[in-house]
Amino acid sequence: MKDNYLQEFDAVITAITEKGVILDRSAFYPESGGQSGDKGKLLTTSKEYEVKTTKKRNGMVEHRVDTLEDLEVGAKIHGILDWSWRYECMRFHTCQHILSRYLQLNYDLVTVGNMIKPGESRADYSPLNDFPDDMKAKVEAGVNEILSHDLDVVTKFMPRETAISYLREKGYQTRYLEMVPKHVKEFRVLLIGDYDAASCAGTHVKNTSEIGHIKLNKNKNVGANKQRIYFSLLESM
Ligand SMILES: [Zn+2]
Numbered sequence: 001m002k003d004n005y006l007q008e009f010d011a012v013i014t015a016i017t018e019k020g021v022i023l024d025r026s027a028f029y030p031e032s033g034g035q036s037g038d039k040g041k042l043l044t045t046s047k048e049y050e051v052k053t054t055k056k057r058n059g060m061v062e063h064r065v066d067t068l069e070d071l072e073v074g075a076k077i078h079g080i081l082d083w084s085w086r087y088e089c090m091r092f093h094t095c096q097h098i099l100s101r102y103l104q105l106n107y108d109l110v111t112v113g114n115m116i117k118p119g120e121s122r123a124d125y126s127p128l129n130d131f132p133d134d135m136k137a138k139v140e141a142g143v144n145e146i147l148s149h150d151l152d153v154v155t156k157f158m159p160r161e162t163a164i165s166y167l168r169e170k171g172y173q174t175r176y177l178e179m180v181p182k183h184v185k186e187f188r189v190l191l192i193g194d195y196d197a198a199s200c201a202g203t204h205v206k207n208t209s210e211i212g213h214i215k216l217n218k219n220k221n222v223g224a225n226k227q228r229i230y231f232s233l234l235e236s237m
Helices: 083-107 132-147 160-169 175-179
Strands: 008-016 020-023 040-043 048-057 060-065 076-081 111-117 122-124 151-161 186-192 196-198 213-221 229-233
Touching: 020 048, 020 076, 076 083, 076 160, 083 111, 083 122, 083 132, 083 186, 083 196, 132 213, 151 160, 151 175, 160 175, 160 186
Parallel strands: none
Antiparallel strands: 008 020, 008 076, 020 060, 040 048, 040 076, 048 060, 111 122, 122 229, 151 186, 186 196, 213 229
């Protein structure tokens, strides 16, 4: 939540589930908010375990490992993220926020879903019944223009009500906030320069210069007046 660039850490196993391990602390991001769970390794003094994915389980982070053999509660482990996987998720996720903001400002579209993963990510927009090539080219150029400004990405923690009124007053998207469980009292607000602000628990880059360029791929109809837009990232040209 506080340091998205932490790649290794030490921890202690606090529980073992049928599929994985729970630690007293973790830098692994569990699949949520449309972002894929982290992969990586957990090392004990004698063995190496592959973390195939990471899920949320009763508010804890469950590291789904290839085998539970010889793992014990109380054992010390060293965790190492699959950084290329995670870093690509970060680049894609920050880029999705910018794409969403661009579509909100220029086409009055609301983001109604997303799936962030390396290679190709996607997001769903409404109300939109088609995404023709000329619009696609315009959006792609517009988002790339924003990315080229090397905007700093800053995380702020705010009380729930402060965050909601801040985002509403400034005209950012707020519809998704109603889905955040009521017990969440502190919101993590992600600011991308003065272009975008959103409450998000996902992992993000520090500056838009790390993203490269967006390439909009295919789109498809996923419901009444709803389009799913797929996109990939190109290294800086
Ligand atoms: Zn997000």
